[in-house]
Every structure is written in structure tokens, then in C-alpha cells.
Amino acid sequence: MSTSLIAFLTVLETHVRPHLPEGKAWRFQRLVNFHKDEATLQLWESDALAGQAEVRKTGQSDGGANFAGSVQSTGTPGERRPFSFRPTTDAEVERQAQHVAELWRQTLPGGGLEAPGR
Numbered sequence: 001m002s003t004s005l006i007a008f009l010t011v012l013e014t015h016v017r018p019h020l021p022e023g024k025a026w027r028f029q030r031l032v033n034f035h036k037d038e039a040t041l042q043l044w045e046s047d048a049l050a051g052q053a054e055v056r057k058t059g060q061s062d063g064g065a066n067f068a069g070s071v072q073s074t075g076t077p078g079e080r081r082p083f084s085f086r087p088t089t090d091a092e093v094e095r096q097a098q099h100v101a102e103l104w105r106q107t108l109p110g111g112g113l114e115a116p117g118r
Contacts (some may be wrong), residue, residue: 003085006039010054014097027043066085067084075108081103
């Protein structure tokens, strides 16, 4: 159910957070619509929206679920990068979240954020 959406957003946030430049007031906000099986993870720098990731869950006839969505930065309107996947294990959700985090980092100002430890 939608708990999977929340889990995906949590893992996505975990992969993006270490790459955010230090010295700025970053925060994430999750918006989840349980009735529609869709969610948004917004990234804020102080009071300005820096970007967001949107994801929705769709069912399959065999009982599995597909996830589809997009990531974008507010700094580059129109540069929305779509993604989709069908996880079969928790490890696959983790792997896909890493991939989506990388896509998102590429859309944020500067074409990518700092590497961890820099």
C-alpha cells in the first residue's frame, strides 16, 4: 500500500541528504495522498522550494506494483526527469532510490551537489 511510497521517500531522502551543500538550511517535506497512492518529496532551502520528486504507485493484475514519477529542480523549469521501476525486493527499492537520487541531484542547481565528505 502507500506505506511503500513512504518507505521509498525515506530512502530517497537518505541518499540525497549527504550531498547537500553545508552551511544552508535544508529541509525535506513529504506530501502523501493515500487515496491516490501518490507522494511528493520536496526539498527546501530555507523558505524557497529547491526541487521535488513525485512518485505514484500503480497496481498490476498479478498483484505486483509499479512505481513511476519524476524529479525536478525549481532552478531549471521544464527539466523534469522521469523514472519508473517495479521492485520485487527491499534491495531493489534501495537500488532504485539511489538511481532516482542521482537523477535528482543532476537537476538541482550546479548540475549535481557535493560528494559526501567534501
